[in-house]
Amino acid sequence: MHREVRNAAAWAGLLTLALGALIVAGSRSLAHFDAALVAYTFASLFAVFGITYRYAIWLQRPPTAVYWRRGFELFLRRGHLGSNLRLLVTRLVSDFGTNAFIWKRDKLRGLTHMLLMWGCVLAAAITFPLVFGWLHFEAMPDRPDWYRPVVFGFATPAFPVRSLVAFLIFHGLVWSAFLVMGGVMLAMRRRMRDEGAAAVQFFAEDMLPLILLFAVSLSGLLLTVSYTWLAGYGYEFLALFHAITVIVTLLWLPFGKLFHVFQRPAQLGVAFYKDVAARSEPASCARCGHAFASRMHVRDLETVEAALGYRYDDPGEVGHYQRICPRCRRALVALAQAALARGPSSRRAALPAPMPSYANPGLGEGPLGSEDRDNFHP
Amino acid sequence: MPVPESHEFFIDPRRCIGCNACVQACTECDTHKGHAMIQLDYVDRGASPQTVPVVCMHCDSPTCAEVCPADAIKRTGDGVVQTARKPRCIGCNNCVLACPFGVPKMSTGMNLMMKCDMCYDRTSIGKKPMCASVCPSQALFFGTREEMARLRPASRVLNVFRFGNQTITTRVNMLVPGQAFVESLDVLSALHEPAAGNDAAENVLLDGMEAPHAG
Ligand code: SF4
Ligand code: SF4
Numbered sequence: 001m002h003r004e005v006r007n008a009a010a011w012a013g014l015l016t017l018a019l020g021a022l023i024v025a026g027s028r029s030l031a032h033f034d035a036a037l038v039a040y041t042f043a044s045l046f047a048v049f050g051i052t053y054r055y056a057i058w059l060q061r062p063p064t065a066v067y068w069r070r071g072f073e074l075f076l077r078r079g080h081l082g083s084n085l086r087l088l089v090t091r092l093v094s095d096f097g098t099n100a101f102i103w104k105r106d107k108l109r110g111l112t113h114m115l116l117m118w119g120c121v122l123a124a125a126i127t128f129p130l131v132f133g134w135l136h137f138e139a140m141p142d143r144p145d146w147y148r149p150v151v152f153g154f155a156t157p158a159f160p161v162r163s164l165v166a167f168l169i170f171h172g173l174v175w176s177a178f179l180v181m182g183g184v185m186l187a188m189r190r191r192m193r194d195e196g197a198a199a200v201q202f203f204a205e206d207m208l209p210l211i212l213l214f215a216v217s218l219s220g221l222l223l224t225v226s227y228t229w230l231a232g233y234g235y236e237f238l239a240l241f242h243a244i245t246v247i248v249t250l251l252w253l254p255f256g257k258l259f260h261v262f263q264r265p266a267q268l269g270v271a272f273y274k275d276v277a278a279r280s281e282p283a284s285c286a287r288c289g290h291a292f293a294s295r296m297h298v299r300d301l302e303t304v305e306a307a308l309g310y311r312y313d314d315p316g317e318v319g320h321y322q323r324i325c326p327r328c329r330r331a332l333v334a335l336a337q338a339a340l341a342r343g344p345s346s347r348r349a350a351l352p353a354p355m356p357s358y359a360n361p362g363l364g365e366g367p368l369g370s371e372d373r374d375n376f377h378p
Numbered sequence: 379m380p381v382p383e384s385h386e387f388f389i390d391p392r393r394c395i396g397c398n399a400c401v402q403a404c405t406e407c408d409t410h411k412g413h414a415m416i417q418l419d420y421v422d423r424g425a426s427p428q429t430v431p432v433v434c435m436h437c438d439s440p441t442c443a444e445v446c447p448a449d450a451i452k453r454t455g456d457g458v459v460q461t462a463r464k465p466r467c468i469g470c471n472n473c474v475l476a477c478p479f480g481v482p483k484m485s486t487g488m489n490l491m492m493k494c495d496m497c498y499d500r501t502s503i504g505k506k507p508m509c510a511s512v513c514p515s516q517a518l519f520f521g522t523r524e525e526m527a528r529l530r531p532a533s534r535v536l537n538v539f540r541f542g543n544q545t546i547t548t549r550v551n552m553l554v555p556g557q558a559f560v561e562s563l564d565v566l567s568a569l570h571e572p573a574a575g576n577d578a579a580e581n582v583l584l585d586g587m588e589a590p591h592a593g
Binding site for chain 2: 058061063064066067095101104105194195196198199200257260263264266267270273274287293297298301304305308310311312313314315316317318320321322325326327328329330331332333334335336337338339340341342344345347348349350351353354356357358359360364365366367368369370371372
């Protein structure tokens, strides 16, 4: 067995056991564990195993490993912890809380993602504690019309059963279902009407998760409809159907697109990396001599490429192809081709050579944004 | 639907007249609406009219995808390397800096890498990519090898490139002169090549003067 696989399996086993232990502790030795929900629990344990396993394998890939290690290194650097923490909080709010970067891609897309994300977050925050026996409600002995939520075995403030608060809390999953279904419908609409999206999407990667989320939400809603207005009509079938949709979704988590939920936070490490890169010594192109990217990034990439089996090292004067800026790379390919046709030029251009320039320097025509313009295509 | 195997992309930078038609056409592709993904550069604007159009070469083992920490770049079964998948890309710039052809672009605000994906919305239903359909000089051409052989009997196609010790094979072909007996294009061999026209400039106009850009 490969070392990576062994490592990943060990981490996955460890986290699964930890969740098991937390379930026992949080439900006070299973006293508040609802046996009817045992299938959900096992699906969750499987999901934790699968997600941790894939995550651990992923972290061991050379590019991820570099960012992971460097991200922490840079975050914990002495004297920068304060500003790093500030950056972390800003990023958490703008990237994760409000999805600022997705709104910039497209307004409707931003709305879609907000609905899906917050719907799922709300549903998960309610469902998992209930399933694991971490949350239950007790009628108060002296006031049977008041309920007290018990979280992880600890009592919290009680509220009247017939109150707005109770209505909102007990229908939490209904609200989340509405959010998710709204999001799914917007996403489906885009996938069906946008030819560009339709061309590059894969069914399993892009449609299946939407279908699963929709099925979970709809069957959950129908359960509420059944017991609220239809005197429990079809309840058993619906409960079974709902359970199946939830369990399939949980089992699917480690494999498909929904795994991006766990990968995405890597963005935070990258933010630190870029922050430090912007302030550190730039690399200068081996051909045109202009600054591009940071020396740290170029060096890290050389390591990553070597670990991946690429041999961009150069026996000649450049040393490593990575040390040539992207613009000069584009020019070099064409110059090499032209030289094949006319024979090598009689004149050897002295280095640094002139830096190639965009034929159309307009934003979006040449560079896409500040990074393209200033930094990465000098 | 996959892009038919018989249909290939051919690129011949020597023919590029820098007209910007491809840049404009590229913005109309549906997979990256409104942004041009083609990279069109002057090699040495002050001294030469030589321009270079660069599209994604769709490498067989794409460096961009391999160095991506987020698994955001997928290669379809028909050999097209797709632009970064939006839910995954974390905007780290690895692909931008690692692509040997200098293709990907970085959209800072959207935190997203974008690049040419051979107009998959078009090529997967049998149409030509936008750039190839408008290029007046056929520096960018999409079609079959037979068509190419008929149009350019003196050229042959090459899709193997060398960068230092690394050899990369691509789905997109480059046209080279028929008599150039090379198995691969050695990119770094051009390190000291001046842009086309520089020689003439030096001989005719700058005789006796210091070479432009030296130093
Ligand atoms: S040319 Fe660059 S962007 Fe295109 S597949 Fe190859 S490495 Fe990736
Ligand atoms: S910028 Fe995006 S696509 Fe490129 S390597 Fe980073 S995460 Fe991957």
